[in-house]
Amino acid sequence: MEHDALATAKQLVTRLFPDCEAALLAGSIVRGEATETSDLDLVVFDNNIMSSYRKSLMENGWPVEIFVHSLTSYQAYFDSDCQRGRPSLPNMVAEGIVLKDNGMIESIKHEARLLLQKGPAEWSAKEAEQKRYFLTDVLEDFLGCSNRAEELFIANALAEQLSEFVLRVNRQWTGSSKWMVRALKRYDDEFAGRFIEAFESYYRTAEKEEVIQLTDAVLNKHGGRLFDGFTIGKESREQ
Incomplete structure (x- = not known):
């Protein structure tokens, strides 16, 4: 299942985001917790986009959720997740398997890990x-x-x-x-x-x-x- 998921994810990135800077496969597949209804979570970093967006589709029988960010827009989502106490994007980035990398993904992963270790913003x-x-x-x-x-x-x-x-x-x-x-x-x-x-x-x-x-x-x-x-x-x- 993991091999099929990885192949499908790489295929999607190549077809839909050929010029992206980096891409990750995250979610239950990566954690070894996949079920029959699990989907593929892709995080894509693409500096050609005008604004961040989320896209859902089917590929090779897999439901796929794609989260697309530029190399700067993801930081606002990191900050928002810290404020609300739910680290959705930092978790995906920290745990994600690298599908493509033009040299910057490790620094973004490091940023995500530091946020997760620090914990959410303290309530007043x-x-x-x-x-x-x-x-x-x-x-x-x-x-x-x-x-x-x-x-x-x-x-x-x-x-x-x-x-x-x-x-x-x-x-x-x-x-x-x-x-x-x-x-x-x-x-x-x-x-x-x-x-x-x-x-x-x-x-x-x-x-x-x-x-x-x-x-x-x-x-x-x-x-x-x-x-x-x-x-x-x-x-x-x-x-």
Whole structure:
């Protein structure tokens, strides 16, 4: 599978980007985690383009996602990923197998590795307070809800906000979907196990207690639930 993927990726780069400066194959194929529905992720550096873009296509039976950047535009995406805490492009660049290189790819890979090692931008005290407030809000919704259909979607939101809070207050990269649990496991495998067990138990039995206890345990390390006195949108003034 990997050989076929590599051949297909090289073929695509030669046909679609013959004058590009560099190209990489990234994603699950490279990590040895491919499934029957896996696609090929290509990162192309081409100074002939006007602006960065993303393109999806089928090639030799493979779904392919192509991320095209110039030799300067990728830096804005690196910065954006660091701010939001999800290192999509740095990960692809750091792990990618070189398909073509006119001599600059190692410096870009080095830049990506340094960003990954450094971790995401640190939340300010105000950002952490806001996230704590919103996590409290969704927890209260979860506690008070008696409509099973609505409760399922509240639980989904709670899982996402809880995982983000745990990771970001500890200067760790986060993610969405499957990357959320992978990020938790990289940070703290024991906590990830408790997180999975709590939500799995809720979805299976509709019992909320494990999820509530887990969320409160996280919040209590940072001051507990937050509602009274919280403001957003203006500065509070002492009278």
